[in-house]
Amino acid sequence: MTRYKAIIAYDGSGFFGYQVQPEKRTVQSEIEQALQKMHKGDFIRVTASGRTDAGVHAKGQVIHFDSPLEIPGDSFRMALETRTPRDISFRSVKAVDSDFHARFDTTGKEYRYLIQCGKLFDPFMRHFAWHFPYPIDLQKMEEAVTILLGEHDFTTFCSARTEMENKVRTLYQIEMEQVNDELFAITYRGDGFLYNMVRILTGALMDVGQGKLSLDDLKKALDAKNREALRSKTAPPEGLYLMNVFYDEFGK
Amino acid sequence: MTRYKAIIAYDGSGFFGYQVQPEKRTVQSEIEQALQKMHKGDFIRVTASGRTDAGVHAKGQVIHFDSPLEIPGDSFRMALETRTPRDISFRSVKAVDSDFHARFDTTGKEYRYLIQCGKLFDPFMRHFAWHFPYPIDLQKMEEAVTILLGEHDFTTFCSARTEMENKVRTLYQIEMEQVNDELFAITYRGDGFLYNMVRILTGALMDVGQGKLSLDDLKKALDAKNREALRSKTAPPEGLYLMNVFYDEFGK
Structure with missing residues (x-):
C-alpha cells in the first residue's frame, strides 16, 4: 500500500459540507466514490485535515488515503480530476511517507x-x-x-x-x-x-x-x-x- | 403609465436563457413575476435589449416596462431587487421618455x-x-x-x-x-x-x-x-x- 497526500479545491455551495453524511452530497463521498471506481469497487477511506461546513469553500484542503496502486502523482491527479464532479478539483497528488496523517500532523x-x-x-x-x-x-x-x-x-x-x-x-x-x-x-x-x-x-x-x-x-x-x-x-x-x-x- | 428603464445583472448559470419559455426558469419570467406581485396581479410585459442564451451572463442588460406606479427610481429598484431571486440584481431603475425602447433604440x-x-x-x-x-x-x-x-x-x-x-x-x-x-x-x-x-x-x-x-x-x-x-x-x-x-x- 502507498499513502498519497492530495491538495484539493472545492466550491462548497453544492455540498452538505465536507464530511460523509447518509444520503447527502458531500465532498468526501464524491472523492471516495471516485477512488472506488479506480479500485475495481474496493472502498478506499479518505482522511482530511478537518471538515468544512455546508457552503464553505476550500482552495487548499489536504487529504490522505492508502492505495495498492503505484501511479505517478500527476497521473493519479488526472485520474481523480476526471472522475470527480466539476465543483471538486485536484491540485496535486503525491506519494508520501506511510505515517503522514492529514489531520494529526497539521501544524x-x-x-x-x-x-x-x-x-x-x-x-x-x-x-x-x-x-x-x-x-x-x-x-x-x-x-x-x-x-x-x-x-x-x-x-x-x-x-x-x-x-x-x-x-x-x-x-x-x-x-x-x-x-x-x-x-x-x-x-x-x-x-x-x-x-x-x-x-x-x-x-x-x-x-x-x-x-x-x-x-x-x-x-x-x-x-x-x-x-x-x-x-x-x-x-x-x-x-x-x-x-x-x-x-x-x-x-x- | 410611466415607462421605466432598468439595468440588470444576472448569473446566467441557473436560467434557460433570458427569454420566456413555457415551464422553464428564465430571467424575463422571474422579472415579470416580480412586477406582477407589485401590481396586484396585473401582468406587466418586460422588453430587453436582446436575449441571452442559457448559461450566458449579464452585467449590464437593459430592459424597459410600463407601469401605472409612480415610484422614485431607487425605491423601484429596491422593490424589484427584493422580489427577484438572488441570481438577478437590479443595478438601477429610472423613469424615461415614453418612447424609449430597450431593443430598437440600441446603438x-x-x-x-x-x-x-x-x-x-x-x-x-x-x-x-x-x-x-x-x-x-x-x-x-x-x-x-x-x-x-x-x-x-x-x-x-x-x-x-x-x-x-x-x-x-x-x-x-x-x-x-x-x-x-x-x-x-x-x-x-x-x-x-x-x-x-x-x-x-x-x-x-x-x-x-x-x-x-x-x-x-x-x-x-x-x-x-x-x-x-x-x-x-x-x-x-x-x-x-x-x-x-x-x-x-x-x-x-
Missing part, C-alpha cells in the same frame, strides 16, 4: 473570509462572499485584531456544540485587505481553529468595524470564555475559504 | 468573453469562464482582430439559425487582456451582434491563437459569408457576459 491552517462590500448586491458573488454594504472603521478593527492575536482560550469564539475539550489556540496573524472597491478580505493564520471559530471571529470583527461592539466588550467577551458572552452573529458560510493547511513550522 | 453593445487559461481547472470558475489551458500566440490573434474589425457581412460568424436578414454589422473594437495568470478576457464592441456571434468569433480567435486556423483561412471564411466556411467550434456560453448596452453615439 496550522490559513482561512480567508471574503466580504462583498459594494453597496449593490453582486449576484455573481452570492455563493462566494458575505454581502456587508455598511461603512466600517478599519482602525478599530485593527485594534480588535491585537486583542485577538496570540494564545487564548477561544471558548467564546466557537460553537457551543464544539466537542473538543481544549479550547486554547494561537492566532498568529489576522490580515485585513481591501482587495478592490467590491471586496474586503480577512485572512486568519493559526495553529488550529475550533468549530465555527473563523465565522464567529469575523462576525465580531465586523461588529467592531460597524461600531456595534466596543474593544472593551470584545476583550471582556474573550476573557469570559463563554459563547454567551458575545452577541455578534456568526458570519455566513459562503464567505469562508480554507486556503492552506500547514505541516511544518510556518513562521511561528 | 451598440459590449460583450466580454472570459477564458480561464491556468493549467489546472478552477472549480470556482466552472460557470463563469471557458477553461482553455493551451498556449496561445497573442500576436497572431491581434492580427486576426484587424481582419475582423470594421463593417462586414458576418454570415460566417452567426448561427445558421439566425433569423435576421441583414447580417452586416460593424465591430468597433476587440480588446484582448491578460487579466492575471488565470484569466484572459476578450471584449467586443459593435453596433450590433448576430445570434451566437461573439461565441463564434471567440472560438475562431482561440483557434488562430492555437495555430489551428491561419489568418488567410480566417479571411477566406469571412469573405465566404457562409457558416460552413468556418470549422472553429463555438465557444461555450459560460464565458460570455453582456456588459453594456449603448443608446448614444458611443465612440463611433
Whole structure:
C-alpha cells in the first residue's frame, strides 16, 4: 500500500459540507466514490485535515488515503480530476511517507473570509462572499485584531456544540485587505481553529468595524470564555475559504 | 403609465436563457413575476435589449416596462431587487421618455468573453469562464482582430439559425487582456451582434491563437459569408457576459 497526500479545491455551495453524511452530497463521498471506481469497487477511506461546513469553500484542503496502486502523482491527479464532479478539483497528488496523517500532523491552517462590500448586491458573488454594504472603521478593527492575536482560550469564539475539550489556540496573524472597491478580505493564520471559530471571529470583527461592539466588550467577551458572552452573529458560510493547511513550522 | 428603464445583472448559470419559455426558469419570467406581485396581479410585459442564451451572463442588460406606479427610481429598484431571486440584481431603475425602447433604440453593445487559461481547472470558475489551458500566440490573434474589425457581412460568424436578414454589422473594437495568470478576457464592441456571434468569433480567435486556423483561412471564411466556411467550434456560453448596452453615439 502507498499513502498519497492530495491538495484539493472545492466550491462548497453544492455540498452538505465536507464530511460523509447518509444520503447527502458531500465532498468526501464524491472523492471516495471516485477512488472506488479506480479500485475495481474496493472502498478506499479518505482522511482530511478537518471538515468544512455546508457552503464553505476550500482552495487548499489536504487529504490522505492508502492505495495498492503505484501511479505517478500527476497521473493519479488526472485520474481523480476526471472522475470527480466539476465543483471538486485536484491540485496535486503525491506519494508520501506511510505515517503522514492529514489531520494529526497539521501544524496550522490559513482561512480567508471574503466580504462583498459594494453597496449593490453582486449576484455573481452570492455563493462566494458575505454581502456587508455598511461603512466600517478599519482602525478599530485593527485594534480588535491585537486583542485577538496570540494564545487564548477561544471558548467564546466557537460553537457551543464544539466537542473538543481544549479550547486554547494561537492566532498568529489576522490580515485585513481591501482587495478592490467590491471586496474586503480577512485572512486568519493559526495553529488550529475550533468549530465555527473563523465565522464567529469575523462576525465580531465586523461588529467592531460597524461600531456595534466596543474593544472593551470584545476583550471582556474573550476573557469570559463563554459563547454567551458575545452577541455578534456568526458570519455566513459562503464567505469562508480554507486556503492552506500547514505541516511544518510556518513562521511561528 | 410611466415607462421605466432598468439595468440588470444576472448569473446566467441557473436560467434557460433570458427569454420566456413555457415551464422553464428564465430571467424575463422571474422579472415579470416580480412586477406582477407589485401590481396586484396585473401582468406587466418586460422588453430587453436582446436575449441571452442559457448559461450566458449579464452585467449590464437593459430592459424597459410600463407601469401605472409612480415610484422614485431607487425605491423601484429596491422593490424589484427584493422580489427577484438572488441570481438577478437590479443595478438601477429610472423613469424615461415614453418612447424609449430597450431593443430598437440600441446603438451598440459590449460583450466580454472570459477564458480561464491556468493549467489546472478552477472549480470556482466552472460557470463563469471557458477553461482553455493551451498556449496561445497573442500576436497572431491581434492580427486576426484587424481582419475582423470594421463593417462586414458576418454570415460566417452567426448561427445558421439566425433569423435576421441583414447580417452586416460593424465591430468597433476587440480588446484582448491578460487579466492575471488565470484569466484572459476578450471584449467586443459593435453596433450590433448576430445570434451566437461573439461565441463564434471567440472560438475562431482561440483557434488562430492555437495555430489551428491561419489568418488567410480566417479571411477566406469571412469573405465566404457562409457558416460552413468556418470549422472553429463555438465557444461555450459560460464565458460570455453582456456588459453594456449603448443608446448614444458611443465612440463611433
